[in-house]
Amino acid sequence: MAPPINTAHFEQLKASGDLPSPKGVALAIMRLTSQDDVSMAELARIIRTDPAFVGRLIKAANGVIGYGRRPIASVQDALTVLGMPAIRTMALGFSLMTNYKSGACEAFDYADYWSSCLAAAVTTQAVCMRTRAAAPDETYCLGLLASVGELALATLYPKEYAEVLREVKAKPGLQIIELESRRFGMNHAELGAAMLADWGMPRVFTEAAYHSDGLGDCPFPDGSRERTLTEALMIARTMGELCLTAEAARPPVMRRLLQLGSRLSFDESSTVELCDGVAREWVEWGVLLNVKAEALPPFEQMRRQAAQVDEVPAEQEAPSDPVAVKAPEPVAPVAEAIVRPLVAPAPEPAGLSVLLASADEAASAALRQLLLNAGYKVAIVRDVSMAAEFALDYEPDIFVVDWALTDKGGEESIRAVRETRIGRGMFIVILSERRDEEFMVRAYGLGVDDVLSKPVSPRLLLARLEAGKRVTTMHSEIERDREEIRHFAAELAVSNRRLQEVAMMDPLTGFPNRRFFVDRLLQEWAASTRNKRPLSCVIVDVDNFRIINDTYGHEVGDSVLRQISTAMRDVLRSHDVVARTGGDEFLVMCPDTPLEAAQACAERLRAAVEGAEIVSGMLNLKLTVSVGLAARDASIGDTDALVRRAEQGLQTAKQAGRNRVSGVQLRPHVAGA
Incomplete structure (x- = not known):
């Protein structure tokens, strides 16, 4: 069952020195851990020379100690919890992530690659903590490196691999595995498995990594450790894909994730709970590793959306207007379900994003064109019951609500948006024919930022939105400042752990005090x-x-x-x-x-x-x-x-x-x- 790669070819690639490989402290750790007589104190001494790796190591150790245990705060404790094999592969994985965040292959998205690998690492660890197929610390490393063959081909053959990626993108039905094999004499799954084996990963890990890439049927018997690990990696790869998928395209990926979970006897609620935890961990690791990782919506919400799309008749799945979606006649409850997933923004201008909630098709089309000409990105939703939900998913900078949607519907949409963290940063404008004092007081009480009379004056609308732009820009700057503070807090936590470690360490012997x-x-x-x-x-x-x-x-x-x-x-x-x-x-x-x-x-x-x-x-x-x-x-x-x-x-x-x-x-x- 070993991956079929030409050994002589692989040895030539190794000898060339061009394969992705560890550097600096990680290389020293791998060399040291290959010795039979290595001591934990000597290993800890080398690790302490890299403060960034110290922080990552301690976080990894805290991820596997379980609830009710005192948090790990020192390198010595982390080494004891994780053990030598996990330390070795973590050093390898984090070194590759640091040194290969960019490269010469123009069509290979290095940022998305590492973001997906990080999500896969956290997912593999979470699944294996439940299935007990392998030690969680080692499976974190397996998830992080399972797709390393893709990085290797992009590194070895940057121009040629870019051509392969472009060809696959231009012809969606084309299999990248076949193209790679014809072009390079091997595919990324074979090369990746060979690299994992060369780095000392157990055979069960290398075979799971190879077969989890969808290369034919899984050859391992049901219930076996190999089968469980392979399916855990398949879930992890799918989770990595979901994390990078645009909102409108998530339902089929979410369905696939639920199906894969069922193979390991996870019911849908268990899979949703696991994924929510993974998403939180993914963001935390992203801050620590400086890897792109954005907060995801609740997975229960994505599960419901996937179920709703399943129910939509095929003839209703493709609206004629790719930008503005009009809800079908309310002849059945399921008809409303297709509105939110199918509303899509206009092609990407550089300006801020606007969501226009309006049931008036002619008026909304005119407003849309006005805003597009002014440099805004525009999306339209015409079903009042979906306006708030889509606003929270689309996260526009400016939310324009036509009060003709009915007072009750508009009021509920605005209240629902304002009650959320995301909605508090939106600039909300309502369009209404009413201007009486009672109405204005009620509107501003809901949290509306501005009220415009209908029919709308184009110049006045743009002027008011310009004021809104200043507000949303300020919110964005505040959010960036908060992100910097969060990043600084993560670095400070690492420094604090190091200080705590120093306070508990004997400097002469390297033993604790x-x-x-x-x-x-x-x-x-x-x-x-x-x-x-x-x-x-x-x-x-x-x-x-x-x-x-x-x-x-x-x-x-x-x-x-x-x-x-x-x-x-x-x-x-x-x-x-x-x-x-x-x-x-x-x-x-x-x-x-x-x-x-x-x-x-x-x-x-x-x-x-x-x-x-x-x-x-x-x-x-x-x-x-x-x-x-x-x-x-x-x-x-x-x-x-x-x-x-x-x-x-x-x-x-x-x-x-x-x-x-x-x-x-x-x-x-x-x-x-």
């Missing part, structure tokens, strides 16, 4: 109580360290501590938490670890230091450590008591001659103690 350790120990104590799981604590003290400082000086002492820390780090398990809590003292917390396993861990630490060759300048030193340990039992009432018990074990080890491990557990741990 006592403050961090105490905080984590309290968390694990609560988890131990709640889940009835064991918890152990180990304390390590360097034997005769004061003699080294007094004899050789503090510079040598610092070098010794760094090398001892490296030796300890290499033998700790990934879920152990180590901290430097004093001059030559270290604390290690071992979650889900009974006394016997903690004793084995402590012995590994002792042996690692004893066997390490400590070199500083011309000195070649052999050092040892004494280790005390304790496991939670019924006699230990809190975290302080657990640490004190470990300290008692340390004193016993020192009194017995040093370079040894000592610890006891008085009574078995009682659940809830």
Whole structure:
């Protein structure tokens, strides 16, 4: 089932150096993680040199820890949560996104490509958190990179691939896969899967990426992990497409999304809920990564629109006037459903957008032409029941309502618009034959910005709209300022996390400090109580360290501590938490670890230091450590008591001659103690 790509051809492409590849810190991370003896502290040190990657990594870790857990705030915690494979592929994905935001292929929309990939990443993660087909952190990376073959072809063959894209656009029925294969001897799905495999992604991921591109029937059996991952990626690709689709063209894409969700036993309400969450996450990630990601309307609304379009008879789907849509005679409720999806703006002038709600076909046509000549974009809706809904979807700068739509209908439309965040920024003008005081007071009370008498004076209308233009321009500037503030807030959050991390980090060894350790120990104590799981604590003290400082000086002492820390780090398990809590003292917390396993861990630490060759300048030193340990039992009432018990074990080890491990557990741990 492996993607059929010519290996020799792919190796030639790699050798050319032109394939998209990681750079800078990401390249250093990938090289480091390819080594067998890499340590978390060394990896964290490299990651900290790139503040932007730190922020992205911490956000990714917080996305997979689940509800009710303390938010991740440090690189060390993020590494523990995500693990080495996810860190590697995240570094790769974020590096490609940073370094390939533009390129030489003129017909390839780089901004839309990354926007779609980001939506796919968030969707894949969300789906896999529900299906448990794979680790959510790794599937985020899979979604982000699943379409990397498209970027690769645009990078390798910018002119030729631009021609392929233009040909496909000119002939909608043409299959891009076939054109790519004829032109380049491979298609983007094959190339992308080969690149993912070359970057070390599991085979199940590369095959899912290849088959999710719609290349024939999915070959995997129903219910298999491969099938679930493939269908998760198909949902993700469709979600990416929907995020970039114009409002009027969304219903068929939404239907396809619901159908794909049903394959994974998601009912429509579950799919809608999932998509709403993805849309919010997509916007948040977009701010952090500086990738285009705009807020989407509620997916329940899109689901209803898709269902309504399904019900429309085929002969009603294509109006003769592509700009102004007149509602059919109200012979059936479903007839009104086609008005909103089919109302389309006029061809794109450079000016502001105007939505004209008017049932008078002749008057609205004249006003439309007047506004087009003045440089406005114009859309018309003639069904009063759809005016407010379309105004919120189309989001015009100026909303002109003909009060002849009936007082009640016009009033309800304006009130509905003004009650929304989007509607509060619109400039609303009403056209009415009434000018009495009662009417004017009621209109302005609804939130109308201006009232014009009918018949409308063209010069006066344009003058009033010019005033509205100033107001809407001011709103746009305010919104841009808010966006800048949001972006600044995201960057500030990253900086704050880094400051918090520095405050909890020992600069000499790269280990967390006592403050961090105490905080984590309290968390694990609560988890131990709640889940009835064991918890152990180990304390390590360097034997005769004061003699080294007094004899050789503090510079040598610092070098010794760094090398001892490296030796300890290499033998700790990934879920152990180590901290430097004093001059030559270290604390290690071992979650889900009974006394016997903690004793084995402590012995590994002792042996690692004893066997390490400590070199500083011309000195070649052999050092040892004494280790005390304790496991939670019924006699230990809190975290302080657990640490004190470990300290008692340390004193016993020192009194017995040093370079040894000592610890006891008085009574078995009682659940809830």
